[in-house]
Amino acid sequence: MDLTVLLVKGLIILIIFAITLGIAAYSTYGERKVAAFLQDRIGPNRAGPWGLLQPLADGGKMFFKEDFIPSQASKWLFILGPCLAMLTALMSSAVIPFGDTIKFGNYAIPIQAIEINIGVLYIFGVVSLGVYGIMVGGWASNNKFSLLGAIRAASQNISYEIALGLSLIAILMMSGSLSLTAIINEQATFFEWNIFTQPLGFVIFLTCAFAECNRTPFDLPECETELVGGYHTEYSSMKLGFYLFAEYINMFVSSAFISALYFGGFHYPFMNEIGQALEKSLGAITGHNVATAIGVAAYFGKILFFIFFFMWVRWTVPRFRYDQLMNLGWKTFIPLAILNVVITGAGLLYNFKYATWLIAIVMIVLAVSSMSRAPKREIVPQRG
Amino acid sequence: MQLTNRSKQVSNKEMTLAEKMYLPAVISGLAITIRHFFRKKPTIQYPEVKKYLGPIYRGHHILKRDEQGRERCTACGLCAVACPAEAISMVAAERKKGEEGLYREEKYAAVYEINMLRCIFCGLCEEACPKQAVYLRHDKMVPVFQERDEVIYGKDRLVEKMDDRYIRANNSEVKTTPTEPSLTRAAT
Ligand code: SF4
Numbered sequence: 001m002d003l004t005v006l007l008v009k010g011l012i013i014l015i016i017f018a019i020t021l022g023i024a025a026y027s028t029y030g031e032r033k034v035a036a037f038l039q040d041r042i043g044p045n046r047a048g049p050w051g052l053l054q055p056l057a058d059g060g061k062m063f064f065k066e067d068f069i070p071s072q073a074s075k076w077l078f079i080l081g082p083c084l085a086m087l088t089a090l091m092s093s094a095v096i097p098f099g100d101t102i103k104f105g106n107y108a109i110p111i112q113a114i115e116i117n118i119g120v121l122y123i124f125g126v127v128s129l130g131v132y133g134i135m136v137g138g139w140a141s142n143n144k145f146s147l148l149g150a151i152r153a154a155s156q157n158i159s160y161e162i163a164l165g166l167s168l169i170a171i172l173m174m175s176g177s178l179s180l181t182a183i184i185n186e187q188a189t190f191f192e193w194n195i196f197t198q199p200l201g202f203v204i205f206l207t208c209a210f211a212e213c214n215r216t217p218f219d220l221p222e223c224e225t226e227l228v229g230g231y232h233t234e235y236s237s238m239k240l241g242f243y244l245f246a247e248y249i250n251m252f253v254s255s256a257f258i259s260a261l262y263f264g265g266f267h268y269p270f271m272n273e274i275g276q277a278l279e280k281s282l283g284a285i286t287g288h289n290v291a292t293a294i295g296v297a298a299y300f301g302k303i304l305f306f307i308f309f310f311m312w313v314r315w316t317v318p319r320f321r322y323d324q325l326m327n328l329g330w331k332t333f334i335p336l337a338i339l340n341v342v343i344t345g346a347g348l349l350y351n352f353k354y355a356t357w358l359i360a361i362v363m364i365v366l367a368v369s370s371m372s373r374a375p376k377r378e379i380v381p382q383r384g
Numbered sequence: 385m386q387l388t389n390r391s392k393q394v395s396n397k398e399m400t401l402a403e404k405m406y407l408p409a410v411i412s413g414l415a416i417t418i419r420h421f422f423r424k425k426p427t428i429q430y431p432e433v434k435k436y437l438g439p440i441y442r443g444h445h446i447l448k449r450d451e452q453g454r455e456r457c458t459a460c461g462l463c464a465v466a467c468p469a470e471a472i473s474m475v476a477a478e479r480k481k482g483e484e485g486l487y488r489e490e491k492y493a494a495v496y497e498i499n500m501l502r503c504i505f506c507g508l509c510e511e512a513c514p515k516q517a518v519y520l521r522h523d524k525m526v527p528v529f530q531e532r533d534e535v536i537y538g539k540d541r542l543v544e545k546m547d548d549r550y551i552r553a554n555n556s557e558v559k560t561t562p563t564e565p566s567l568t569r570a571a572t
């Protein structure tokens with residue numbers, strides 16, 4: 001690797017970093033807008049055109065608020081908590097390949113901060129560190145409610161990580177690699193996107209990703225009615241801002257991860273044909289770079305859709321009760337994920353990729369039959 | 385007893401498998417919310433667009449003059465007594481010779497102040513007044529304060545101007561008040 005390659009690499013890292021932060025900042029605005037639109041409101045529209053400067057205003061307000069550290073708190077841990085949350089959130093976007101390669105001269109550099117062949121493992125490692133931010137914050141506050149929130153977060157994250165990992169194993173079996181690039185390249189043709197080969201795994205993964213990000217309906221760590229505020233009850237000013245911001249970064253990273261694992265990452269239908277046509281008309285290098293740019297745009301489209309989906313679900317589905325959450329995780333998702341792995345394995349043995357549809361079909365049949373067997377809902381005339 | 389027309393019978397029945405899977409319910413919920421995403425929003429952009437609040441809205445206070453431009457208030461103090469927030473205070477004075485064109489009765493309010501921070505816009509002063517001197521305008525709100533010394537409204541801001549007389553009209557054709565005084569203009 002010589003200097004130019006290193007420089008380009010550094011540039012890519014900086015850009016990815018900036019994009020992550022930018023998207024996270026504007027997710028806060030997007031969240032408010034989406035919430036408003038889903039509730040027949042208009043949402044923030046005063047700061048700048050369409051309220052576009054709202055994140056800046058919010059950030060400024062956060063900075064000017066009183067930064068309060070409770071006297072009984074363990075001071076350094078109290079400061080460390082939000083930093084950890086932010087750090088782990090930011091670290092995980094490092095291995096996500098946002099696009100194919102860019103070519104200049106003799107070099108072809110992938111649009112990815114670091115290329116390692118254990119990308120999935122790395123993300124899992126970092127994501128499971130993420131709970132430390134919440135746990136440390138809840139513990140250091142020296143407040144029972146914060147601690148309860150942190151404990152809920154920890155047990156929830158640990159429980160759902162198992163199902164998350166298990167649902168992923170089916171994909172790893174199909175691609176035979178832990179590298180995210182390999183997983184994405186394996187989904188080159190449209191009908192081989194993992195969403196089509198692993199529908200059940202996708203549902204499990206998506207739900208677990210919600211739980212890992214502590215998003216509604218799994219946002220049990222924070223709950224105003226039960227826990228005053230949750231693990232960040234004692235936090236104020238930019239420390240609270242960091243926690244909330246980390247949540248949005250997590251949302252961005254998991255959206256990127258979901259699109260990479262199940263929706264073909266930077267692939268889009270007829271990608272090869274378009275790429276070849278571009279290379280023919282614009283020359284090999286420019287054509288390739290333009291094709292890469294289109295792929296990156298497609299990827300970001302998918303990511304933005306999933307961020308929107310996160311918000312859409314948040315303003316639709318009410319929060320789970322904690323025992324329901326645990327039941328769902330341990331009694332439903334883990335067995336289903338294991339079954340998914342077994343069936344996928346059997347399918348691979350006979351070279352049939354769509355084997356897991358079997359589970360989906362059986363489940364649909366069972367559900368329909370249970371519906372028809374269920375007692376008809378009595379229509380009770382309303383008394384005046 | 386039925387309080388709304390949307391009440392539903394609570395039932396404790398076992399969920400069927402389809403219900404336990406949550407997914408059908410979640411998906412139908414998502415379909416419902418996304419439909420709202422594209423609906424027309426009923427929001428009124430407040431400071432730019434104003435709604436007509438009806439002829440009985442209680443806004444800015446006004447001390448009326450009569451047809452000849454004389455102040456109606458006789459400083460009887462009934463409004464101050466009626467005021468639950470104790471927002472009104474006044475100093476009475478006797479009318480001098482030659483002031484008959486200014487004040488209608490022999491006694492008048494030399495100082496009449498309403499503390500707008502205390503006022504709760506209940507309208508009791510308006511009801512208590514025997515001389516029909518104090519009203520709460522239906523078409524004008526008290527503007528937002530920036531400073532503390534702006535909040536006490538003296539006679540300079542309460543007594544009505546003869547060229548801008550306040551008439552309470554129930555004009556059903558006027559639906560919004562884009563700029564506030566125009567409503568009274570339209571009514572006269
Ligand atoms: S509206 Fe009510 S509170 Fe306000 S000055 Fe009149 S009586 Fe007092």
Ligand code: SF4
Pocket residue numbers: 456457458459460461462463464512513514515516517518
């Ligand atoms: S406004 Fe009416 S009630 Fe109040 S002092 Fe004057 S005359 Fe009396």
